[in-house]
Amino acid sequence: MAVSAKEVQALRQLTGAGMMDAKRALEANNGDAEAAALWLRERGLGKAAERSGRENAEGAIALARQDNVAALVHLRCETDFVAKSPDFVNLANDIAQGVVEKGEAAAAGFQPAIDDLKITLKENVELGEVVRIEAPAGHVLDTYLHVQNGRGVNGILIELDGGSQELAHDIALTAAFSRPSVVSVDEVDPDAIANERAQLEKETIADGKPEAALEKIVAGKLTGWHKRQPGGVLLEQPFAKEPKQSVGQQLGDVKIANFSQLLIES
Template identity: 55%
Template sequence: MAEIKAADVQALRKLTGAGILDAKKTLEETGGDAERAAQLLRERGVVSAAKRADRESSEGAIALSMVDNRVGALVELKCETDFVAKSTDFVNTVNEIAAAVAERGTSAADEFQEMIASLTITLKENISLGRVIRLEAADGEEVSGYLHVQADRGVNGVLVQLKNGSDELAHDLALHIAFARPSYLAIEDVPSSVVAKERETLETMTRNEGKPEAALEKIVAGRLDGLFKSICLLEQPFVKDEKHRIREVLGQATLIAFAQLVVGE
């Protein structure tokens, strides 16, 4: 049997994140073949990682990657603790995935499954790819992005696709979205079932308040507007000037699309 040196065990541990006993035992099994030992540990580590799969991965990091204001990508990598989420290896991985998605499309994220599996072993947490979003501008359009960084990792990322706008307007819209967190772009995007349920609730509430039946529709419409102002981007008061809604701030510009990823949501 080949002699297993402490330096070989340490090297294998550094490569795989395995414990000292597992590393030494596997090297003994493979006759000192470090490459084969690493493969065995990885195979066994993936099994161990599968046992972690039911743990809640409510932490993570968001990465933003842009290509010449024409393409923007947001990628979420999920984990269990903020300690892992702000680690260098974790942040570098999600940044690399986002850059690939921006350059080659959302399917590029699938190329990193093996890297994520290795990270799961090394960092000993349930780590998985979360949401992946890519916006690409057509002629006359531009894509702008914003990433709020906290504790060395992105936690709130935004993309905005704008037509006939300016860089300043696109940036202001991205900042607004990061703060206001709208769910929909326009009123017509809200599912009819959501509107119907809210209308029914408001009608019941208004009647219970003893409001006159003749005024019911007007009161309910006003209260529905309050809902739309909270969840529809175009109806929200602009954070830099709350006297005007986003649809008024746009002027001649058209907001084609927006996307937002927030850690834990």
């Protein structure tokens, strides 16, 4: 039966349940609020709202690919124990496959399944970041997923305008190891660069370096800062197969059209 927003709100205030859970409870009990409250209690859904505020920095990264389309999904939870459980990993994989097939909006359709996991696993399970890349003809798409204890923890999507599949994969591996924060120096926050430059200048002066060499020394150190791991610039990272060259040098005229990385940081 159809239930009103007012009835849903009243049940939410009574039980602390989520909006969709309250609506489902009322529909399952023909609008009877008392029976719906009992229905929620029996399923532990009245406690879901309490869990929603708990930190959920753990989780699993899922990767799916179909021809020229690929997707990454981060399904979040509180502990690595839950993150590597089969039900949790399988749901993350299902969401990623749905996003590949139907677009990023398809992820919202898995909310009832996510809510069910909150009950069965008794943790704050939540959909995190969702990324989808559809590469046009002539572009090269590659993916990488590092799996640890049965769940993905480091996922890469990369699309090149030009180049080869091998080159795209080697850059994906480089990124998986170096964990850059941006693709190019142009994407780095100018304020962050200015602050780092000022700090490097102070350190260089404190080291007693000659003033005439100050700019050159600071520029070299700033280049090193862009190469830092993690958090640096992808194009400045040493290329995995030829560390004496940067990713940018290996690319030459080839451009990175799209790049995404999802990580379990804990």
